[in-house]
Amino acid sequence: MASTEHFTTATSEMDEEKEAPPPQDLTLGWVRDALVRQEDSIVFALIERARFPYNAPAYDPSLLPQQGGRSLVEAFARGAEVLQAKFGRYQNPEEVPFFPDDLPAPSVIPYNFPEVFHPASAYVTENNAIWNMYFNDLLPLFTVEGDDGNYTSTAAADLVCLQALSRRIHYGKYVAEVKFRDAPQDYMTAICAKDRDALMKLLTFEAVEEMVKRRVLKKAMVFGQTVTLEDKTFDDETKYKVDPAVVARLYDEWVIPLTKDVEVEYLLRRLD
């Protein structure tokens, strides 16, 4: 375990952020950099959703009687996934659809994405849990009450949030794969015994998780501040576009645990 102890679902601190396709010889450093960069995307997405009030009608199935009990946001997300599938979004194994059952085959020339995931583990998905968490728990925490009529823009902003969260959480597949490759013997026993608790313990590094939560809190402060030409310091009076404590809680209660769920489910299938 020594070689991976500094690294977990949560990521360690770093100086540079960049994103590039996964190298064929997947490294901890690459996964870590990608996870850190995705924190920015998640914070931006939440801030952009918070431009709109809650907009309850977007979540009320009675707004769209002809959609068979689907809310505007669900009907929109399904339509957007169909469109994106057609143009090849889900050829990239990093992208996991929320509604995989009705997606068309892509009509573009296939791109040769590197095959990194173990085939039996590649289809692990936590998207149902992410969808429910986002709408039931998270959304009311960072939007204000109100209805400004911008339901489609709201649904589009929701989908950007959901896709960013899903991408981040399913990067747990990379985390699990790289950890397994680095030290398969550490995981074999627990995998063979289908011992979820033992795997969860092997994948948990509380100090790193604490650091990630502190960093996303800081990102929410930096990116959600009102930037003016005057210099400012952060104080208790500073108003943020999204409450930084909510972003830290999002990671604490949902992003980090769901990522570890992905890792556990991935590893359980890793020897199939």
Place this chain on the structure above:
Amino acid sequence: MASTEHFTTATSEMDEEKEAPPPQDLTLGWVRDALVRQEDSIVFALIERARFPYNAPAYDPSLLPQQGGRSLVEAFARGAEVLQAKFGRYQNPEEVPFFPDDLPAPSVIPYNFPEVFHPASAYVTENNAIWNMYFNDLLPLFTVEGDDGNYTSTAAADLVCLQALSRRIHYGKYVAEVKFRDAPQDYMTAICAKDRDALMKLLTFEAVEEMVKRRVLKKAMVFGQTVTLEDKTFDDETKYKVDPAVVARLYDEWVIPLTKDVEVEYLLRRLD
């Protein structure tokens, strides 16, 4: 003119940012706040597009032979606008489609958006200019060369940029309307004479434009920095996700001039 001298296409400095539906009695303060808030959205959108390399195949019509000479990004944007129109996006007069000719009627219960714009002026659009500027001029300035295969995610990120820019630039309609209402006599002569140059002069406040450019440059530095738990200061070695000078240039060469074009075209029709 005295009452509007501090305000133009460009916006003055402020302490609070928020977004709310336009009040029936449209005010300078409301338009100004909305424009300042939209700077953040534009910077976020550019940073998120810059996650991907240029991805030339997304702009090459030969990738999609069955799309009749359309690039993936154009076919995707058309499909996304059809989907968004169906769910009512363009019921809001602030939202201007890039491909208005083939949009379906919305299938949602109409929302009663306030009617602020003069009817003859409401349909002014600079979206062709925005589309061409974005792909021909701006995009190569803030993306790196390369091809990572994420063409649909790239196209979706492009559309977020385009919609944010279009929204900001077409807010020129609010600017023109509020200025006209505040002092119609200042604009009457130039409108009746169809004197574009005189209108442009009336709408130009260089000191305010300079301030806006400095503020968006600062926003690109703040939002595009790599946030770590250590304290940092900005220096010449700081790397940003999007070059702040490009964001300042975007406003200088394109956003501010195109917004003023919207204002001029709006005012030219204001007495019809």
